[in-house]
Amino acid sequence: MQEDRKLIIYDAVLLAVSLYLAILLRFNFSMPAEYMGFLKLSIVPVIVITLVFNKFFKLYSSIWKYASVEELVSVIYSVSLSNIIFVLYSYIISFKFLENRYYRFPFSVHIIFWILSVVILGGTRFLLRMFEQGSREQPAAGKKICRKSKKLLIIGAGDAAAMLVKEIKRHSNLNYDIKGLIDDDLSKKGKLISGIEVLGGRDDIIRVCSEKGIEEIIIAIPSVDMQRKKKIINICKETECKLKILPGIYEIVDGRVNISKLRDVNIEDLLGREEVKLNSDNINRYIKDKVILVTGGGGSIGSELCRQIAKFKPRELLILDIYENNVYDVQMELNYNHPELNKKVIIASIRDIDKMREVFRDFRPDVVFHAAAHKHVPLMEMNPGEAVKNNIIGTYNVLKCCSEFSVKKFVQISTDKAVNPTNIMGATKRFCEMMVQAFDEVSSTEYVAVRFGNVLGSNGSVIPLFKKQIAHGGPVTVTHPEINRFFMTIPEAAQLVIQAGAIANGGEIFVLDMGKPVKIADLARDLITLSGYKPDEEIKIEYTGLRPGEKLYEELLMDEIALTSTEHKKIFVEKPNKIDIKYIEDSIDEFRKVSHDGDREQIFKLMEQKVPTYTRKKNEKESA
Template sequence: MLERWIDDAGQEDSAMMHPVVSKTRRPNWSRAIAKLLVDLAMLNLATVLAVFARLDFGAAPWSLVYILRFPGLMENLVFVAASVLLQTPLALWSYASLRDMERVAIVVAVTKVLTLQLLIAVSGEVQWSRGAFAASAVLAFLFMAGVRAVARWRYEHTARQERVDVPVQKTPSGARVLIVGAGDAGDKVLREFEGHPELGRVVGLIDDDVAKRGCTIRGVRVLGSVATIADAARRTGATQAIIAIPSHAASVTRAVLPNLADTDVQVRTLPGMWELVNGSIHVDDLRRIRLEDLLTRTPVSTDLGPVRAYVEGKRILVTGAGGSIGSEIVRQVVELNPSQVIMLGRGENRIFRIDREMQQLENVTCAVPVIGDMRDEARMAWLFDTYRPDIIFHAAAHKHVPLMEKNPEEAILNNVGGTRTLLRLAASHRAERFVNISTDKAVNPVNFMGASKRVVELVVQVNDGRERLRATSVRFGNVLGSKGSVTEVFQKQLQESRTLRVTDPDMERFFMLIPEAVQLVLQAGALAQGRDIFVLRMGEPIRILDLARSYIKLAGLEVGRDASIVISGNRGNEKMTEELWSGTEHVVPTSNESIMRVECPAIPELAVLRQAVDALLNATRSHDVNAMRAALHTIDPSINIP
């Protein structure tokens, strides 16, 4: 009978997966009663053996009689009551854990202690020694725990055997896996690989904790630290590395990737710990690494309290609101309780998407979509007359360098002309703040897009202080995940041809994530002191070639076997390395450690700059590229376009 119920306990979850079979099985309460009877049998067997031993193994009948007399019956009743209260008969033995063993220990302890006290209270003595009680308690726990351990072993053994017997699943991947993280999550992954051998074999653990070095978990040894993972991979022949430290996955991944850069090891990571409910994570659920895993630093996250102080209750205009940066500004600003957010954009489809997103948010009724071109002075005048914005976040611009080299007039007319129109209207309508989104390409520019953004920075600076307007610019580098960004291009190339195109092996860029860039833009708006430019700390620049290699590896492919990288050559007036400030600019820290302030050299007067910009726009409308180059150099000698 005991073996039969152990088999039943090992098949409990099968009934859940096969409802047709479960209809023929007994109800759960009958199974619980059977488990309680098994536990009672173990309890009484332990008592018989303990009493038998107390009588020096010479009075066997007395040990059997004991459990049928008052003390034994009392002990059984107490045990049943404790078991029901702690619900031990309801536990699935096929999933017996340390928590279940704790409950068993509590039930046994409560039973023995209460029974002992009751016997002393009723008869004033205990028929057998207290030593026998203690021995029976230990034996009872060992027997009951042993039954559960056997049930779990039988279940796991049967499950493994069934998987081996199914031809479809008997297709081992051959993967040899290193698990980074010898903690709870790493243990869960190990269990999954044990239960699913077709997914591969774990050949080692990696952990920076010195105390774990050389130890084993479920028979798998901790080989070393993250710094030695490449050596561990070569020694074990590993083909996959799984990051099993969900709480610090991004930082660990950034440490692992460089060490595995010259190997063929694929890198994957787990979902967050909240997804590891009751240890139910499956190895098949491992997700691909996110964009933040490509950064060589920890993403910035700041307190938006200072931003709320100047945004709350204000009317906010966001230009380019349908773009990657503009739409994220909208998302973050609406959380700060503005009275109104005007979402301006020229592209109907993009504004439609961000407007629909805002409509689907609860308690967001302040967002207003406006379709319009910032170069259209009449339309912009209507917008300012109608909504009278207090704060303008200016994210509208043409930004693609090679495209603007072929269309330089559009870069100047849109970026310079459109911004000047907005600034004039912001000042005349007594707006409070104007925050311009600039770029590192505005520093010592060598192309028309960068030059246009440099002129915009100057126009913003000279307009600072007009009426009551506080105008400033914020510079940052490339944004991962934005429309047309390198990662979007890589994804498309990988899907279509498995060939990534890199312009030059030595070209490098600064990178940020969209949310962190926008957070710092909003913060910079609170720091403006007058005629300043803010620069966001972006860490060290990343070589595009290294980014391509990491992208291929994180996609689960190998460079040279599954995907290739080709050098396509400079696309036209692209710098090898970008700068965040020029040699004539002095950078000082601010109260926000992630933002630096550029103390700019002397800038021209408003009237002088206005004449120079008029000359630039006239040359642009005449499609005279040489005159455009000359006008740009006149405005700022640092602009030198070949």
């Protein structure tokens, strides 16, 4: 408040000086005596009128050390309107005091006064900003800078990079010393952006980092496609510099670039997965204004399905999970991001057929996305009965309810581990695919399964484990030097599952394009590098041996079955198999019995009978 009063006093004095100076300039610094009286009549009203408009345009509410073009425009508006009122005032006063020989000012005086007012009022404010900025950038007198500035290289010389340079210069506390910019546009080489030179293209990154002693790199090209970004990141990795990145242009919602939006480069950036393009019309037809049920809605895939489904405005979203903590977090997130969404959280187990029937009877879902499952391979190998109860019998309960209550569409989340499975988890998921195809033959519901590989960052995946191991100083544990897996991001998987549901006719097993397989050892090295350490030196990698039921290589499709492309380039479909529903019903009875008895060996033997492609892979202890 005290600062505002000071500024009002300054403005009053400056306005008086501006008006007096305008008259002097108009008459070559020789003011006619008859205008002095008119000046005395005008100066107080002019100051009051201008101060009122300044207040109206909030010129005393702005924090002027952050002044920008918007504040200058406000100064122009205020001074312009004040001068219009001043002109009218001049005519009125001139008419009233004509007999006393008071004259109105020439129109040129008003023009000069307007120019001076804008320059002086606006100039003082921007001088204040420059003074504040300068004082922030310079250390206090008598104090020494204790921290050494980090030498920074910025990749990109476009709008985003230009804004980032200004932000970094404004935030001296970041302690960055920008050594240069990199851009593949050769016409920019040697040019300056806010005093920072463009030093070359991507092929010059390693050389520049070496010559300039670069310690940190920021990639500021938010509109670049994923493949180009991946190539640039791979070059930057060779420099051993700390990497940060501006998120993609779609993640920067307001179009502005600031320091808070910088993040570390992550594994998703290195994979180079392209953004999924969805056919919204197809999805709208089966989700918009419909009741959608997501089982396992608190899990990694289930929760992302809920986020993506919410965008398509269902009439009601039902989020079902046995574990209340995770599903509560999803509920709070959706409450914040989609307050208009009608949603219900249901705490229930898919193993409980009576509860499932109650849910379907009360809410009558139109579409069911079935993501509830036990998925940890080694844990399920040790607890095969639980895998059968949850993955097979639980899924059977949901399939049965969909048929009984005339659900329009059922989408099963499957896995690459269901292909020629060597572990109990993969075998249960393969049997789920068989159940989906059997139910599709006898029910009006359209049953489909969507098969994909590992998703980055999901609960229990290698990425969170590696991050914890790196945080503890290592070692990072990998089961085998040659083990590889297919990977995609959680949002990509969820979006493609929803898209597959839109193009399904029933009975299909859709296979998502997972790209090329990635060696887990390479993934570990990349993550160590991105965390600022040297692999095998500062953080060791240890190989622990394949776990029970674990494959060296994963498969996404049956070798003997060709895939057919669909209307979406990342979704393929297997030729449907005809499975007898009686075979399924009889098998369920047998699975119920062996899982109840708890005989692990009998469970494994029954699974080998029911899933022809399942080959049990014993570990060394079991073999002995």
